[in-house]
Amino acid sequence: MTRVLLVSFILLSAPTPGSAAETVADCQLMLQTGRYDDCLKATTAAIANRSYGEEWPILKAQSEMALGKYPEALDSVAAGLERYSWSVRLRLLEYECALANGRRDQAAAALIETERLVSTASWRYTDADDLVALGHVALALGADAKAVQEGFFERARKNYSNRPDGFLAAGRLALTKGDVAFAAELLTPAAKEFPGNPDILFALSESLRTADREQATTLLQKTLEINPNHAPALVQIAEQQIDGEDYEDAGTTIQKLLAVNPNHEEAHGLQSVIHHVRNDLDAAAASRAAALKYSTANPKVDHLIGRKLSQKYRFTEGAAFQRKALEADPDFAAAKIQLAQDLLRLGQEQEGWALAEQAHKADGYDTTLFNLLKLKDSLGKFTTISSEHFQVRMERQEAAIYGPRVLELLEQAWTETTLRYEFTPELPVVVEIYSQAEDFAVRTFGMPDVAGFLGVCFGKVITANSPATRRDSPTNWESVLWHEFCHVVTLQKTDNRMPRWLSEGISVFEERRTDRRWGQHMNAEFRDRILAGKVTPVAELSRAFLTAKSGADMNFAYYESSMVVEHLVTVHGLPALNAILTDLNTGVQINDALGRHTGTLDAFEESFRTYLSEQALTFAIGAEFTTEEFSAAELTSAEKAQQFLEEHPASFPAMLVQASLLIQAGRPDEAEPVLEKLIELVPDDDSTNGPRRLLADIYRNRNQPELEAAMLSEHLLRSADDLESAMRLHVLCEQQKQPERVIELGRAIFAIDPFQTEALLRTVAAAESLGQSDIAVSQLNSLLQLQPDDSARLHFRIATLLRTSDQPASRRHVLLSLEQAPRFRDAHRLLLELANEPAKPPLEN
Ligand SMILES: [Zn+2]
Secondary structure (H helix, E strand, O other): OOHHHHHHHHHHOOOOOOOOOOOHHHHHHHHHOOOHHHHHHHHHHHHHOOOOOOHHHHHHHHHHHHOOOHHHHHHHHHHHHHHOOOOHHHHHHHHHHHHHOOOHHHHHHHHHHHHHHHHHOHHHOOOHHHHHHHHHHHHHOOOOHHHHHHHHHHHHHHHOOOOOHHHHHHHHHHHHOOOHHHHHHHHHHHHHHOOOOHHHHHHHHHHOOOOOHHHHHHHHHHHHHHOOOOHHHHHHHHHHHHHOOOHHHHHHHHHHHHHHOOOOHHHHHHHHHHHHHOOOHHHHHHHHHHHOOOOOOOHHHHHHHHHHHHHOOOHHHHHHHHHHHHHHOOOOHHHHHHHHHHHHHOOOHHHHHHHHHHHHHHOOOOHHHHHHHHHHHHHHOEEEEEOOOEEEEEEHHHHHHHHHHHHHHHHHHHHHHHHHOOOOOOOOEEEEEEOOHHHHHHHHHOOOOOOOOOEEEOOOEEEEEOHHHHOOOOOOHHHHHHHHHHHHHHHHHOOOOOOHHHHHHHHHHHHHHHOOOOOOOOOHHHHHHHHOOOOOOHHHHHHHHHHOOOHHHHHHHHHHHHHHHHHHHHHHOHHHHHHHHHHHHOOOOHHHHHHHHHOOHHHHHHHHHHHHHHHHHHHOOOOEOOOHHHHHHOOOOHHHHHHHHHHOOOEHHHHHHHHHHHHHOOOHHHHHHHHHHHHHHOOOOOOOOOHHHHHHHHHHHOOOHHHHHHHHHHHHOOOOOOHHHHHHHHHHHHHOOOHHHHHHHHHHHHOOOOOOHHHHHHHHHHHHHHOOHHHHHHHHHHHHHHOHHHHHHHHHHHHHHHOOOOHHHHHHHHHHHHHHOOOOHHHHHHHHHHHHOOOOOOOOO
């Protein structure tokens, strides 16, 4: 025993005479709190003193493993096994240490030896530690995960509820199979029972990472408070820093890991990822080699590097690393699953699905695979429609309703965007539109419970939610597809070497440029954030996406990024933006590229801040938005609102509340001037419950249809998502006999919700009245899907419209009509007339 330890021992506990050594519990605590050196010294001393117990060599080898002394750890295990040859826990450790040293044969032999031990004396191994060890051995031997959960870990949990081992093992197993819900269910009570166990806190943090990010972060911090050297927690932090493109801090975290364990494989693996992203391929190879120092055929390193690259949307490189991992170990399931997903995202479906199926056969428990294969069934029912540059997969019926418009819109986006960004993407671009939100989430994120995304782009493949999934909160699906297609261009142009903020910024900017109603716009909330100085510096924008704590934060990150792009293009021109994208492709880092093409980054940062502030100030000159006083005032009557307004005459929310209260009180005449004033104060307000909508309601109640229509038109110049307003205006325009407007609004409604039968019928009538047969026919085709019971009449209408322009098609539709209604007289008459007319070839249009 060393002097230091002796001193600390005397200080910390009252020693019993003659016993000057640490107990097993002391050493376990050292290991748990990251004092690996202390633990190694204490266990070495104990073993030298011939202290009895398998715990001593186990703790010694574990501390050596934590310190990266892999050969020494294997020696310690071997020495332990000489004395405790019956120990299955030492055998499991032998397996792990042998793998860390790249000795696969010895690892395999350790498993076989464990099997032999158990088969000769199974009665011996029934306590929690042994059950858990045997479960791990069974898993390593390829046992079914569910059987191990029940046969070993559950038994350990139930028979020894005062021990953490069973909970931890069961939770970790569920985590590796992607079953985060079950993991959280197991670990939540365990974390209460064992609040000082950093491994349990960390595992719980992992299981909550998607469901409750805040709690997960708290748990991660707690883990590190207990054990500042907790390697998995530090790895997680480094991963998050890499995800947030914060490579400098990630490097610091990695150094922390390496200071404790200079051979830490994940630390070197992550360092390799950073070098890779920075385009320093020699350094990347050197770090990878360092990760593989003791175990050259360890598949985990390449799996990790590949997984992180795929998270950066660099799926091609990611897939190549998974293939390397599978070369080292063809049965390594995690690499197979990741490769399957990479390939699906690269559009290499055949191989991707084959791999997923193969992996599922080998492992029936993995949740990601289970979900993926369920998705495959849904996809099997999809149909593919194509145009020159696109392949669109969607449900058969949806394809018949709005598929043609999808293709038309995408081709338009292709023409404009490829021209602007001087880049032609790889063909074909695959677009998948999901009518089930769950299928979309599994396809996109590998799990079913991710909400809040409308569309995602992987570079070559776009996934989107169908408007059918958005009935509760309608959004403009055309703007979503446009946005995603811009990602296709920018991601491919930079070879996926662009920060997230720039990619999102360009997509939103292009949305707004294409249609002023699309994309994010300045609003009261953004204005307040900007004026309060809560703007993320351009140089740190990527972090804004990662650290967003709420939907509002995220929304602002999109908006701010788009304004950076807008400012860049306004001041320096589109060629500067294109030059930046080209630089990124060659491996230049974003802040360097920005500096090169905007003067200096500092100057650009400065001019952007000024520009954004100007935008915020001019958005609502003289208006005052939410203040604490407004929230505290609780304006429940028009009078209270009036009182408040006497002190705060420019309060936008107070005026809006006042107007609503006046309307409710049956005093619309008093509300009207208030609403007019609000419109004047904030002319670009586009909110669905804003002053224009309220004013339109007043006109509607007063039966002033012209005024109502004018007000709704004004509102709809600014909003592309307000289905209700568009539907109401559609009716008004039909009543006011404005067929052109009806057609135009029909298009706007279709872009939000193509399943609105009434709107389609109104548009058809308007198009028929104007003789615009192509529009009428396309809408009637959509209606055929939505109103199959009415198909006789609908086919007849199509036949009538096509009568002069396309007689063969006209005849086909008459026959389809008669098939549904054999006694349909008008149809018979049309058929006869068509038969008597000389056949004309279809007109070109
Ligand atoms: Zn996007």
